[in-house]
Amino acid sequence: MKRKTLTYAAALVAGVFVVTGCSSSPGGDSDGGSVTFAGYGGVSEEAFTNAWYDPFEEETGIRVIPDSPADYAKIQQMVESGQVIWDIAQVGEDIGVKTNGELLTEIDCDVVACDDFDGLFPVEKYGMPALVFSVVLAYNTEMFAGNEPDSWAAFFDVENYPGKRAVFGRDAGGGLQGLLDLALIQDGVPIDELYPLDVDRALAKLDTIKDHLILYNDFGECTTLVATGEAAFGNCYNGRVKIAAEEGQPVGMTWSNQVQYADYLVIPKGAPNTEQAMQLLKFIGSNEHNGSLGQYIAYGPPNPNAEVASDVASDLPTMNDLGGDDRAIKIDGDWWAENLQMVNERWAAWKAE
Numbered sequence: 001m002k003r004k005t006l007t008y009a010a011a012l013v014a015g016v017f018v019v020t021g022c023s024s025s026p027g028g029d030s031d032g033g034s035v036t037f038a039g040y041g042g043v044s045e046e047a048f049t050n051a052w053y054d055p056f057e058e059e060t061g062i063r064v065i066p067d068s069p070a071d072y073a074k075i076q077q078m079v080e081s082g083q084v085i086w087d088i089a090q091v092g093e094d095i096g097v098k099t100n101g102e103l104l105t106e107i108d109c110d111v112v113a114c115d116d117f118d119g120l121f122p123v124e125k126y127g128m129p130a131l132v133f134s135v136v137l138a139y140n141t142e143m144f145a146g147n148e149p150d151s152w153a154a155f156f157d158v159e160n161y162p163g164k165r166a167v168f169g170r171d172a173g174g175g176l177q178g179l180l181d182l183a184l185i186q187d188g189v190p191i192d193e194l195y196p197l198d199v200d201r202a203l204a205k206l207d208t209i210k211d212h213l214i215l216y217n218d219f220g221e222c223t224t225l226v227a228t229g230e231a232a233f234g235n236c237y238n239g240r241v242k243i244a245a246e247e248g249q250p251v252g253m254t255w256s257n258q259v260q261y262a263d264y265l266v267i268p269k270g271a272p273n274t275e276q277a278m279q280l281l282k283f284i285g286s287n288e289h290n291g292s293l294g295q296y297i298a299y300g301p302p303n304p305n306a307e308v309a310s311d312v313a314s315d316l317p318t319m320n321d322l323g324g325d326d327r328a329i330k331i332d333g334d335w336w337a338e339n340l341q342m343v344n345e346r347w348a349a350w351k352a353e
Contacts (some may be wrong), residue, residue: 163232169215
């Protein structure tokens with residue numbers, strides 16, 4: 001990886017403006033206009049404010065106005081009615097960051113440093129990746145003290161690693177996108193040959209541990225099931241595992257074959273402040289600032305060249321790609337968009353068998 005690591009002291013210097021909370025431009029006038037940013041609220045909005053909104057306003061005089069929650073249907077309604085109030089929205093790849101020119105504005109690569117995003121998550125025609133999170137193999141540390149698992153092979157090895165396995169089971173969204181990939185990897189399929197997914201083969205591999213599965217419907221349940229010992233393993237969000245471990249719960253994780261996902265930033269077509277919005281994308285995606293978010297929440301930078309503070313690097317998915325056979329994997333969003341209904345039907349039938 002080409003990512004630079006800052007010392008803690010340097011990170012503090014770089015973050016001086018973050019803690020000012022100042023709402024004026026460097027010259028004292030807040031006359032640079034504004035950008036309305038539709039995100040997901042909560043702790044992520046707080047982290048965005050500290051890492052990006054406040055220092056962006058300090059540098060440019062452009063005020064960022066948070067709104068939530070971002071919603072695909074609202075974006076469509078705004079664009080079709082010509083009443084767009086959001087300048088930027090935080091979305092998943094499945095909104096159509098490669099193709100959805102009807103609803104989204106093309107990213108201006110003369111403004112945004114698109115070429116810097118030369119890793120798993122490039123800037124797409126209609127969306128810039130802003131952050132990376134991952135689904136990891138979480139395990140109960142008390143159940144496996146002295147025999148800690150270091151790969152997904154343990155997940156399928158009920159003899160040497162007994163106990164239930166908690167997996168997202170509501171539908172083919174979320175954690176199932178990745179679990180099927182992992183099942184195929186453990187059945188001998190090379191990572192670079194996963195797609196198109198052989199769904200029947202993946203489910204056949206899951207058949208070998210089906211009696212040991214607990215299906216949960218909300219990712220908030222995952223770490224709880226593992227921490228209480230109701231499940232020995234779970235496919236959980238890395239950030240939730242980190243929080244649970246910091247709280248003293250008996251939860252650990254391995255980065256082997258973490259399934260990485262990105263949240264994208266898009267500009268709805270007809271946004272009233274497109275120019276300012278593009279400037280904010282430039283700021284967030286820059287080598288200097290894309291890694292700043294990790295100081296406030298355990299999300300990594302999709303820009304492989306971003307500077308990351310050394311004291312948080314060990315917690316971020318993008319800084320823990322183990323490489324080789326254990327390397328991070330990324331689902332094929334195009335394949336899933338085309339086959340989601342089919343997989344949903346096959347998954348529902350498999351659960352009922």
